[in-house]
Amino acid sequence: MNLALFGNLFGGLGLFLIGMRMMTTGLKLSTGKSLKRILGEWTKSPGRGLFSGFLITALVQSSSAVTVAVIGFVNAGLITLPQSIGVIYGSNIGTTVTGWIVAAVGFSVNLKAFALPVIALGAIMRLSGPTNRRAFFGDAFAGFGLFLMGISTLQMSFKGIESSIDLSSFAAMGAFSIPIFIGIGLTLTLLMQSSSAAMALVLTATVSGLLDLNQGAAAVIGTNIGTTSTAALSVIGATINAKKVAAGHIIFNMITAIVALIILPVLIKFIVFCMELLNLGHDPAIVLALFHTVFNCLGVLILWPFTGKLVSFIEKRFASSADEKGRPKYLDNNVVGTPVLALDALTLELERIRALTSRIVRKGLNSNFSYGALPTDKEAQDNLIEASRAFCAKLQSRPLTESQGQQVATALRVLQYFRTAGALCASLEKKRIKPALEKLGSDADMVTVFQNSCIGVLNVTENPCSEEFCQIDNMIHDMLSAYHDLKEKLLSAGGIGTISVPEMVEQLELFSKIRRIARQAAKGAVYFVAMKPNSGICCPTNTVKFAWNRHW
Structure with missing residues (x-):
């Protein structure tokens, strides 16, 4: 030859x-x-x-x-x-x-x-x-x-x-x-x-x-x-x-x-x-x-x-090889080559991360961020977020339509919101700061009102087809009003000496972080719902974005 x-x-x-x-x-x-x-x-x-x-x-x-x-x-x-x-x-x-x-x-x-x-x-x-x-x-x-x-x-x-290759010897076999x-x-x-x-x-x-x-x-x-x-x-x-x-x-x-x-x-x-x-x-x-x-x-x-x-x-x-909580369940490199399917897989994984973030925030609020499984949940959240980011990077290297590119960008934004919410929860868990209810006296119920308003916002973001979702603008306003009322009370208590200045600063930091946690988790959830095609949102996404720009 x-x-x-x-x-x-x-x-x-x-x-x-x-x-x-x-x-x-x-x-x-x-x-x-x-x-x-x-x-x-x-x-x-x-x-x-x-x-x-x-x-x-x-x-x-x-x-x-x-x-x-x-x-x-x-x-x-x-x-x-x-x-x-x-x-x-x-x-x-x-x-x-x-x-x-x-x-x-x-x-x-x-x-x-x-x-x-x-x-x-x-x-x-x-x-x-x-x-x-x-x-x-x-x-x-x-x-x-x-x-x-x-x-x-x-x-x-x-x-x-x-004429150069003779395979007759194989035929004789x-x-x-x-x-x-x-x-x-x-x-x-x-x-x-x-x-x-x-x-x-x-x-x-x-x-x-x-x-x-x-x-x-x-x-x-x-x-x-x-x-x-x-x-x-x-x-x-x-x-x-x-x-x-x-x-x-x-x-x-x-x-x-x-x-x-x-x-x-x-x-x-x-x-x-x-x-x-x-x-x-x-x-x-x-x-x-x-x-x-x-x-x-x-x-x-x-x-x-x-x-x-x-x-x-x-x-x-394969029954004994069940996926662990911190291991991606839907992200598969095999589907990266087909962007429509890859975005579906990414959306499903983001839903898992959203649910896990909601669990971290809820249990944190209900236990003053001292529930025993928080470090485990946070580690699982970190693993899923890193895997999802890596998946987005691979997806971005593929030829995408403008709409698909926007979905990937929104997904990265959602991941950042969830990561920040989890990091703030972990920060409060390490400091172990608890609300100074005894120092607030008869105004201690303001803490409960604020925390309940945070949980209420989270509840609504999980059900985008509910009537309450269309009123999320007002719910965010109520949550922020509750936070500012609580903040004013703490500043007043510190000014008159009811609470020491270092303790007042700690309490302000605690509630400010709780406000940020609720904000980041809710933002992530709402933008996640908005990025999903046919998500069934009952009111225009622009209304939600207006809420962020107006209040946050």
């Missing part, structure tokens, strides 16, 4: 991989909301889940993208694990569409003549709309053009190296050569992290005569096994739900591969016989595409009756 052929081979492979990446990313970003809607609405039953998994994978050309979306929806509680298994089944059938594209288009048309106009169209769409869906569709078109260019280059490369070619398909997928790219390489090599049908079929089985590596690698350090979905994906592919291996010779002969019977010839690319589709469908038929047992096995396997 000379250097030029070597360069053509790897250059064609590079074009194919870049094209696949651009096509998949462009389609994910342009159809993110559609992906969310389809998976959210079309998975009410296992059968519909199978169909939606097939459809989306066929359109997006990435089973990994669908698996990531499924992980996001299982994390969000929008679909159950049994429903997700149905989507995984459909996704594995959908990933066979790549083979059909290569077989049907890659070897029957002048690819370069078709690819270049497609790339030009994609570039025009990208340049004419840098921040909208048209630009993302442009990326997808350009990626498809590069995908076709890569296939064309691979075809020429394999025709050039066919008979059935013992099958594991070798399974390993080749597996290795190609592991190296390229794309079963579609490995499948195209195998089809091209078979059509070029480098592999015979049985060897090509064995390599196809290897690519099917290799695609589980993406799922296995993606769940390292991921959430428990992500691991459950990945486990279902791996189990399905392994069982399907074993079945395909057992019936490989019979199935290949049967497919060739049927094609000859229908006068369709026996084009190697079509035979292997059929083989890939048939054994994946067969795997679904075999496992479908045992889906319930498979789900039970997975649930038991």
Whole structure:
């Protein structure tokens, strides 16, 4: 093999991989909301889940993208694990569409003549709309053009190296050569992290005569096994739900591969016989595409009756790995590539942080910030906030729409409010300052009024659909009035000597911090509600912002 052929081979492979990446990313970003809607609405039953998994994978050309979306929806509680298994089944059938594209288009048309106009169209769409869906569709078109260019280059490369590589010695080994070619398909997928790219390489090599049908079929089985590596690698350090979905994906592919291996010779002969019977010839690319589709469908038929047992096995396997309070439950790096799903995951994690912050503030107010679990809760809050900030940073590195960018910015703002509230609570817990009720005498009930008004504001922010939420402006005003009344009383008591000046300063610091705690926690909660789409807020968000500007 000379250097030029070597360069053509790897250059064609590079074009194919870049094209696949651009096509998949462009389609994910342009159809993110559609992906969310389809998976959210079309998975009410296992059968519909199978169909939606097939459809989306066929359109997006990435089973990994669908698996990531499924992980996001299982994390969000929008679909159950049994429903997700149905989507995984459909996704594995959908990933066979790549083979059909290569077989049907890659070897029957002048690819370069078709690819270049497609790339030009994609570039025009990208340049004419840098921040909208048209630009993302442009990326997808350009990626498809590069995908076709890569296939064309691979075809020429394999025709050039066919005479340089002799695999006849493997053919002489008979059935013992099958594991070798399974390993080749597996290795190609592991190296390229794309079963579609490995499948195209195998089809091209078979059509070029480098592999015979049985060897090509064995390599196809290897690519099917290799695609589980993406799922296995993606769940390292991921959430428990992500691991459950990945486990279902791996189990399905392994069982399907074993079945395909057992019936490989019979199935290949049967497919060739049927094609000859229908006068369709026996084009190697079509035979292997059929083989890939048939054994994946067969795997679904075999496992479908045992889906319930498979789900039970997975649930038991991961039952002992429950998430801890300070460990993110919804943040998963797998969904960062799909901003719509990533923002959903971030919103769910912010809800956990909001609830934890509310718990810290409530118990702190009710116990003068001396309840025993405060340090533990504060540590959990810090861990969740840091993880959420890191997730936001990763999300910001992705192409986002203006609306999505604003949501991330608001999320960071919310995290800062919650962090400040928690830090103030921890500060008071360390100082152990208690209200000087005995020094206030008959006015001691002013402390209770102020603290109750703080808790009342927190209560309202947790129920944005209530009538009280629309009156939060007035509630904030009442809370601040109670604080100023208490402050005036303390200053007066210090002035006449009822309370010593150092003690008065301590008390002023205590209630000032309580005011700030309520303010920060309420601000975080209100902006969190405002950042959520379709949050059901009963009054305009501008009213809330007016409240902050007016009183705080």
